[in-house]
Amino acid sequence: MNFRQIEAFCALMACGTASRAADILNVTQPAISRSIAELEREVGFPLFTRERRRMIPTPEGQMLYRESEDAFAGIERIRMTAARIRNLGSGDLRIASLPALGDTLAPRAVKLFQEANPHVPVTLRVVGSSSVRELILSGEYHIGIVSNEIDLRGVERQLFERYAAVCVMTASHPLTAKGLITAEDLAGQAFVLPSPEDASRIKIDQIFGHRNIRLRVVAEAYSSATVCALVCEGVGIGIVNPLAAEKYIRSGLVVRPFLPEVVLMTSLIYPLGLQNSIISRQFSDVLRSVSKGIAPSGDAV
Known part of the structure; x- marks a missing residue:
């Protein structure tokens, strides 16, 4: 499990579609799908069900998202601190x-x-x-x-x-x-x-x-x-x-x-x-x- 996978997962949870998540992260849609598939293999359970063109979070996916939000916020704080250190x-x-x-x-x-x-x-x-x-x-x-x-x-x-x-x-x-x-x-x-x-x-x-x-x-x-x-x-x-x-x-x-x-x-x-x-x-x-x-x-x- 790595930051790229968690970032894609959180973006997909927030947006609902892989295409919109890709736009936010400035990556391709296949890259989002690949990261989610890798994450699902690592955690051992499905995070989304696919219905037409939307990705619907599973109950297990929602539970993981709640935990991931805190971790992701921490990573963002680290990123912002790193930017301040780089600049100042x-x-x-x-x-x-x-x-x-x-x-x-x-x-x-x-x-x-x-x-x-x-x-x-x-x-x-x-x-x-x-x-x-x-x-x-x-x-x-x-x-x-x-x-x-x-x-x-x-x-x-x-x-x-x-x-x-x-x-x-x-x-x-x-x-x-x-x-x-x-x-x-x-x-x-x-x-x-x-x-x-x-x-x-x-x-x-x-x-x-x-x-x-x-x-x-x-x-x-x-x-x-x-x-x-x-x-x-x-x-x-x-x-x-x-x-x-x-x-x-x-x-x-x-x-x-x-x-x-x-x-x-x-x-x-x-x-x-x-x-x-x-x-x-x-x-x-x-x-x-x-x-x-x-x-x-x-x-x-």
């Missing part, structure tokens, strides 16, 4: 991102990618950079967006973007009068720190430690987005990736440049050998084009 390099796209970019950059890139590729299902998962690496190492996800601060052994890697962290505060905070915030300005101010797992935390600790500036830490948050949310509520001041700050500006967040510069480097990572797949290249290109246009400069109010 993968049947779907699974992306994992660190929170600072996963809440802003990645959703916009997904929207643009799906406008161009509406038949490619996309999964976006937002987790810490180390967890992103684990998802890529396991092969479960195709593209990861991570901080360069983590161990990147065992994956394909492309440098992505360099961001300078910004200082964020509410519009009512006295420091909004300054166009540039320095580490010294934050001495004694209520401060919201990113968690130790965040790429910026080590650099922030180093900047203030080297200057012997004691921060008045009032809260810690797992992600830059949560830092921004706490700042919007007036909990304190924060230093975050500018992409994380971008969507909170509409909620009254004020963004200022910060010195000394806190440089946040990011990379795109892939399972070994998959960096050059068509679908990965397409989405990576979309990510880069979106990134050029959405980071606030540090003077937004």
Whole structure:
């Protein structure tokens, strides 16, 4: 029993005549008849009775058809997936991102990618950079967006973007009068720190430690987005990736440049050998084009 026989059988069941089934499958009528005869020999019972020019399904043929429909639908799904793989390099796209970019950059890139590729299902998962690496190492996800601060052994890697962290505060905070915030300005101010797992935390600790500036830490948050949310509520001041700050500006967040510069480097990572797949290249290109246009400069109010 093979696919050609099942295909002919299902077409004949749907059409009722060998000639119409042949037209649908773009084969000759004798080819349909031959496939049905071969299938009947293999299953060991008649699938149709011949009445004039029509083929009438036997009860056994109807039972087999019900089973064949499910199997045939599965084969069609495999065929469609194969077509997507042939055209795009993968049947779907699974992306994992660190929170600072996963809440802003990645959703916009997904929207643009799906406008161009509406038949490619996309999964976006937002987790810490180390967890992103684990998802890529396991092969479960195709593209990861991570901080360069983590161990990147065992994956394909492309440098992505360099961001300078910004200082964020509410519009009512006295420091909004300054166009540039320095580490010294934050001495004694209520401060919201990113968690130790965040790429910026080590650099922030180093900047203030080297200057012997004691921060008045009032809260810690797992992600830059949560830092921004706490700042919007007036909990304190924060230093975050500018992409994380971008969507909170509409909620009254004020963004200022910060010195000394806190440089946040990011990379795109892939399972070994998959960096050059068509679908990965397409989405990576979309990510880069979106990134050029959405980071606030540090003077937004």
